[in-house]
Amino acid sequence: HAADAYRTDLMTITRFVLNEQSRYAESKGDFTILLSHIVLGCKFVCSAVNKDPCFVMSEYNKRRDFAIPKISFSVEEFDCTCFYYALLRCYHSVDAVNRHSNLQHGHINQFFLAGLAKLIGLAGETNIQCILVSEEDEEATFVSPPLRGKYCVVFDPLDGSSNIDCGVSIGTIFGIYTAKVSEPTIEDVLQPGKNMLAAGYCMYGSSCMLVLSTGNGVNGFTLDPSLGEFILTHADIKIPKKGKIYSVNEGNAKNWDAPTTKYVENCKFPKDGSSPKSLRYVGSMVADVHRTLLYGGIFLYPADKKSPNGKLRVLYEVFPMSFLMEQAGGQAFTGQQRALDLVPKTIHERSPIFLGSYDDVEEIKALYSAEN
Numbered sequence: 178h179a180a181d182a183y184r185t186d187l188m189t190i191t192r193f194v195l196n197e198q199s200r201y202a203e204s205k206g207d208f209t210i211l212l213s214h215i216v217l218g219c220k221f222v223c224s225a226v227n228k229d230p231c232f233v234m235s236e237y238n239k240r241r242d243f244a245i246p247k248i249s250f251s252v253e254e255f256d257c258t259c260f261y262y263a264l265l266r267c268y269h270s271v272d273a274v275n276r277h278s279n280l281q282h283g284h285i286n287q288f289f290l291a292g293l294a295k296l297i298g299l300a301g302e303t304n305i306q307c308i309l310v311s312e313e314d315e316e317a318t319f320v321s322p323p324l325r326g327k328y329c330v331v332f333d334p335l336d337g338s339s340n341i342d343c344g345v346s347i348g349t350i351f352g353i354y355t356a357k358v359s360e361p362t363i364e365d366v367l368q369p370g371k372n373m374l375a376a377g378y379c380m381y382g383s384s385c386m387l388v389l390s391t392g393n394g395v396n397g398f399t400l401d402p403s404l405g406e407f408i409l410t411h412a413d414i415k416i417p418k419k420g421k422i423y424s425v426n427e428g429n430a431k432n433w434d435a436p437t438t439k440y441v442e443n444c445k446f447p448k449d450g451s452s453p454k455s456l457r458y459v460g461s462m463v464a465d466v467h468r469t470l471l472y473g474g475i476f477l478y479p480a481d482k483k484s485p486n487g488k489l490r491v492l493y494e495v496f497p498m499s500f501l502m503e504q505a506g507g508q509a510f511t512g513q514q515r516a517l518d519l520v521p522k523t524i525h526e527r528s529p530i531f532l533g534s535y536d537d538v539e540e541i542k543a544l545y546s547a548e549n
């Protein structure tokens with residue numbers, strides 16, 4: 178519609194979060210600042226993954242004279258703006274002839290992921306966060322006292338690594354906790370998922386979408402590239418109570434336990450006269466969970482004989498996605514308990530996960546309790 182082209186009442190993600198925070202009298206705006214840096218990180222990755230990664234990396238290697246900071250400097254020294262613009266200059270100043278290079282995508286990952294870890298972590302403002310945990314870093318990063326704030330951020334900067342090179346959807350996943358006491362310890366990020374203050378993901382797919390919950394429902398924002406803003410496009414997302422799709426890596430079926438095997442068998446050969454479910458599996462958690470959230474159904478990465486704890490990481494994959502599912506009216510189950518009740522013992526711990534529509538997760542819960 179012609180009038181839409183001139184809409185001025187757009188709900189940007191910043192406006193949305195500011196509105197939400199204004200309900201809390203004690204709010205100082207720190208949370209909004211933190212989130213706006215996560216959003217910046219996501220825009221950055223979106224811009225980066227829209228270019229051929231080999232091309233970007235080859236330019237990085239050629240142009241070391243640019244003011245690109247080293248990846249291994251301390252969080253405190255990190256100058257986000259400089260890093261961001263240096264990268265953008267690399268991207269934009271090269272012609273398309275150089276698109277091919279033999280650089281390994283491991284290098285590229287390292288480059289992007291380490292960069293994003295720091296981008297998300299700090300951008301000049303102080304006293305916002307105290308602990309950062311990235312899937313890509315072995316150890317958690319503790320922000321030193323003068324810069325320390327109360328938030329802990331756990332994140333997977335670029336999930337779906339096997340899909341990067343072929344241009345299939347990938348994503349960023351994040352969760353935010355509040356530190357319990359003023360002196361942060363690792364225990365602050367080893368809280369059960371239900372203590373999360375907020376969680377979300379950004380999907381770099383046919384469009385770039387950011388889905389967020391601050392504990393008050395789930396909302397989806399689509400990046401409008403012409404404005405460079407995430408605009409509220411999916412207000413108050415609710416997952417259908419029951420779905421018609423299941424999503425799992427069936428290549429692992431020979432190693433599954435009995436309840437998972439039975440569940441998937443029921444999806445394909447239902448005993449109650451209903452139609453079989455369709456199978457959809459991208460192999461990028463963000464894409465598979467996003468489809469599940471919007472269309473309904475179930476996503477599972479179960480335990481198997483080779484991986485008794487499944488594959489997905491509790492802190493930055495299982496918890497944020499489970500938080501979003503519950504906030505949208507669905508459920509998330511580990512095979513033993515409600516996923517958000519898990520108390521992780523280490524930051525990179527894994528857990529089996531079954532999440533999605535309320536009724537579909539009820540079915541798998543029934544199969545596990547019949548087994549025990």
Ligand code: AHM
Pocket residue numbers: 312333335336337338339426460461462463465478488
């Ligand atoms: P990654 O963190 O190395 O990218 O692995 C996580 C990804 C998830 O996005 C996805 O759900 C899963 O691994 C797919 O695993 P598989 O290839 O075993 O099916």
Ligand code: MG
Pocket residue numbers: 312333335336337494
């Ligand atoms: Mg991952």
